[in-house]
Amino acid sequence: xxxxxxxxxxxxxxxxxxxxxxxxxxxxxxxxxxxxxxxxxxxxxxxxxxxxxxxxxxxxxxxxxxxxxxxxxxxxxxxxxxxxxxxxxxxxxxxxxxxxxxxxxxxxxxxxxxxxxxxxxxxxxxxxxxxxxxxxxxxxxxxxxxxxxxxxxxxxxxxxxxxxxx
Amino acid sequence: xxxxxxxxxxxxxxxxxxxxxxxxxxxxxxxxxxxxxxxxxxxxxxxxxxxxxxxxxxxxxxxxxxxxxxxxxxxxxxxxxxxxxxxxxxxxxxxxxxxxxxxxxxxxxxxxxxxxxxxxxxxxxxxxxxxxxxxxxxxxxxxxxxxxxxxxxxxxxxx
Numbered sequence: 001x002x003x004x005x006x007x008x009x010x011x012x013x014x015x016x017x018x019x020x021x022x023x024x025x026x027x028x029x030x031x032x033x034x035x036x037x038x039x040x041x042x043x044x045x046x047x048x049x050x051x052x053x054x055x056x057x058x059x060x061x062x063x064x065x066x067x068x069x070x071x072x073x074x075x076x077x078x079x080x081x082x083x084x085x086x087x088x089x090x091x092x093x094x095x096x097x098x099x100x101x102x103x104x105x106x107x108x109x110x111x112x113x114x115x116x117x118x119x120x121x122x123x124x125x126x127x128x129x130x131x132x133x134x135x136x137x138x139x140x141x142x143x144x145x146x147x148x149x150x151x152x153x154x155x156x157x158x159x160x161x162x163x164x165x166x
Numbered sequence: 167x168x169x170x171x172x173x174x175x176x177x178x179x180x181x182x183x184x185x186x187x188x189x190x191x192x193x194x195x196x197x198x199x200x201x202x203x204x205x206x207x208x209x210x211x212x213x214x215x216x217x218x219x220x221x222x223x224x225x226x227x228x229x230x231x232x233x234x235x236x237x238x239x240x241x242x243x244x245x246x247x248x249x250x251x252x253x254x255x256x257x258x259x260x261x262x263x264x265x266x267x268x269x270x271x272x273x274x275x276x277x278x279x280x281x282x283x284x285x286x287x288x289x290x291x292x293x294x295x296x297x298x299x300x301x302x303x304x305x306x307x308x309x310x311x312x313x314x315x316x317x318x319x320x321x322x323x324x325x
Contacts, residue, residue, distance in 0.1 A: 010177075014252065018177035025181065025223030032279035039283065042216035046182050053180065094177055094248040098225055105279070155177065 014094075015155040016057035020049055022096050022153040023080045023160055027066050029102070030078055031117065034068070035110025040117070047132030048119060056158060059084050060127035064119065067139045071114040075139050076166040084158050096153040101162060104149040108164065141165055167239045167263045168301075170231075174254045175245040181223040185215060187258065188222075188243060192234055192272070195261040199236060201268035206293065210272060213291035217274050217284045230275040233299035237267030240300065273299035 024045070031038040041048065055061035061082050068076040120138055144165040152160045171191065175184045189211045196207045221227050227245040234241045241261045246254045264270075276284040276296040288294040 010252065014177035017180050021176035021181050021223050025220070025225065028220050029224055029279055032281075032283055037283055037286070038220065038280075039216065042219050045216075045219050049180055049182055096225070096248070 010156045012057050012157065013053075015158050016053040018094055018155045019056050019082065019153055019158055019160050020053040023052060023064055024048060026098075026101060026152060026162065027064075027078060027080070027119075030066070030105055033105040034108060034115075036068075036115060036117065041119070044119075044132065047130075051121065051130040051133050054130055055121065055123065055127050056082060058128060059158075060123045060125060061121060062124045063122040065122070065138065066117055066119055068111060068115055068117045069139070071112055075141075075144070076111070076164070077139060077141060077144065079163045079165070080152065081161045081163065082158055083161070086157075094153075094155050097151060101149055101152055104162075104164075108166075169239060169241040169261050169263070170244065171241060171257060171261065172244040172246055172254065173227075174251040174256055175222055175225075175227070175247050176251060177248075178251040178254070181219050184222045184245060185218040188218060188232075189215070191258055191260065192243075194259075195234070195241070195264050196236060196267070196270055198260060198265040199267040199270070200265070202236070202270055207270070210270075210291050210293040213287065214272055214274065214294055217280075217287040217294075220280050220283065221275065224277075224280065226275060226277050226280075230277060231299075232275065233273040234261070234270065235273065235300060236264040236270035239263035239267070242299075269293075271295060273297065 028038045028041050031041060052061065052064055063082065064080045066078045120136060121133065122138065146163050146165040149162040149164065152162045173184055173187055179187065193207055193211060196202050197204065218232070221232065222245055225247055227243065228247055231242040231244045234243065239261065270293055272294050274284055274288055274294060274296050285296050288296045
């Protein structure tokens with residue numbers, strides 16, 4: 001243990017760590033806002049975090065979604081879309097819109113008891129296989145209406161946006 | 167004695183790495199207290215981990231600290247984020263002043279919309295609580311009052 005001062009050169013690892021952290025933190029709070037217990041997310045945190053960060057770092061992650069299935073069979077989906085940019089990533093800033101996203105989430109009321117949820121990732125082509133992640137089919141979104149919460153977070157070389165479809 | 171520790175979170179560390187670092191500093195600090203059980207500390211930190219992940223990743227620890235109270239030492243645990251976290255200086259040494267502690271409590275903030283989830287976690291271990299953390303001022307006043315017979319209510323009226 002010691003006192004230390006970090007350097008200030010931003011890397012793709014910083015960007016991946018930052019966006020993965022904000023995506024997981026936001027979806028955890030969304031689950032809480034919807035009246036559900038986020039314990040499944042915290043239980044598998046390391047697996048989710050490692051996968052999302054790795055795929056952002058290699059720019060293969062297109063979207064992370066959390067799919068809710070209500071006891072009635074109705075579905076609701078929260079998407080976190082990741083877009084990548086080129087140019088001088090060293091000059092871009094880290095910023096998060098936590099307060100605005102929190103206000104957006106309060107528009108949604110609690111989901112009924114018995115609602116289940118799962119985390120799903122979509123990719124831009126090849127992606128490194130990560131432990132704990134398997135293949136699946138995304139839920140059908142027929143009839144769902146999408147509302148955009150706008151930009152969730154910005155980091156050097158990448159941006160995450162959030163949509164809710166219900 | 168009031169202490170403050172501020173840890174570098176994202177993008178310097180992932181939430182899980184930040185929680186690992188916080189737990190390591192807490193465990194090292196409490197290791198100095200021979201009257202506290204190492205297994206109790208480890209159990210408490212394991213129980214607190216899901217709450218700490220939510221609080222760190224939700225950026226709540228930027229302004230709303232986790233508070234470790236052991237003996238007469240109160241340590242507020244904060245995180246810094248964004249560019250500040252990449253260049254921020256941090257002290258990862260054990261928090262001093264806990265060697266005489268015979269017990270400890272980790273006070274967890276329980277902000278909305280995580281209130282219910284964190285309260286559930288806090289009830290799972292006797293060393294965790296979501297009660298408001300004591301302040302150094304209250305502790306000092308209570309300690310002084312116990313020794314001198316001061317009327318606390320009268321003193322509050324003056325503050």
